[in-house]
Amino acid sequence: MAHAPLRLPVAILGGTFDPVHFGHLRTALEVKQELGIQQVRLLPCAIPPHRGIPSASPGQRLEMLRLAIADESALSIDERELQRPGPSYMVDTLQSLRQELGETPLCLIMGADAFVGLNQWYHWQEIPELAHIVVVHRPGWQLEQIEQEAMCGMVQQRLVREPAALAASSAGKILFHPVTPLAISATAIRETIRAGKSAAYLLPQAVWHYIRQQQLYR
Numbered sequence: 476m477a478h479a480p481l482r483l484p485v486a487i488l489g490g491t492f493d494p495v496h497f498g499h500l501r502t503a504l505e506v507k508q509e510l511g512i513q514q515v516r517l518l519p520c521a522i523p524p525h526r527g528i529p530s531a532s533p534g535q536r537l538e539m540l541r542l543a544i545a546d547e548s549a550l551s552i553d554e555r556e557l558q559r560p561g562p563s564y565m566v567d568t569l570q571s572l573r574q575e576l577g578e579t580p581l582c583l584i585m586g587a588d589a590f591v592g593l594n595q596w597y598h599w600q601e602i603p604e605l606a607h608i609v610v611v612h613r614p615g616w617q618l619e620q621i622e623q624e625a626m627c628g629m630v631q632q633r634l635v636r637e638p639a640a641l642a643a644s645s646a647g648k649i650l651f652h653p654v655t656p657l658a659i660s661a662t663a664i665r666e667t668i669r670a671g672k673s674a675a676y677l678l679p680q681a682v683w684h685y686i687r688q689q690q691l692y693r
């Protein structure tokens with residue numbers, strides 16, 4: 476049941492950011508601007524539970540994030556997963572954020588590719604109890620099709636169409652939101668660099684400079 480508006484939501488975009496690129500950054504900014512979010516935090520994981528160990532170290536991934544948002548006050552970094560030992564389970568992260576934020580609405584931003592794998596995540600059923608989920612467009616994934624398929628499952632009762640619904644409760648809603656489609660992935664960037672080619676214009680210039688300086692992904 477919807478309540479009176481609480482506070483403007485806080486949103487997180489979790490990821491390995493190996494490396495951070497314009498697909499992450501533009502998505503985070505558009506979600507902030509278009510959904511009435513007070514703050515979007517980029518949240519790098521330490522040990523991803525569902526995939527291999529990242530190529531860059533946690534410190535290097537964090538530094539790339541710092542460089543990427545140095546001039547952008549709309550975005551910030553949340554380091555809690557890097558400070559926690561063991562696998563970076565999102566449910567633990569959301570519990571810790573919930574303690575910090577009280578009743579403030581919390582949104583978990585996920586690309587469509589991540590959302591289709593959500594039911595593989597550790598204790599995934601608890602995630603909508605702790606946060607709203609904002610599913611964003613990613614080239615190669617049909618948002619409408621995912622939405623229709625998801626309608627069969629737990630999403631059906633949680634689906635909302637209006638961003639205002641996110642501010643009306645602290646967790647539990649799912650919103651599908653199209654963002655500018657940018658067919659950029661960290662995997663493709665790593666492969667480009669490994670092939671001896673330039674990754675310029677896929678990520679911020681300062682991040683590309685850092686990658687070359689640190690000789691990453693070669």
Ligand code: ATP
Pocket residue numbers: 488489490491492493497498499502584585586587588589611612613614657658659660661662663
């Ligand atoms: P990799 O290729 O190594 O899997 P990635 O580019 O998918 O990396 P992640 O750090 O794994 O980046 O992604 C973090 C989050 O950002 C995920 O929810 C993912 O869906 C989303 N995301 C990544 N790239 C894009 C993009 N180009 N457009 C929209 N969302 C994206």
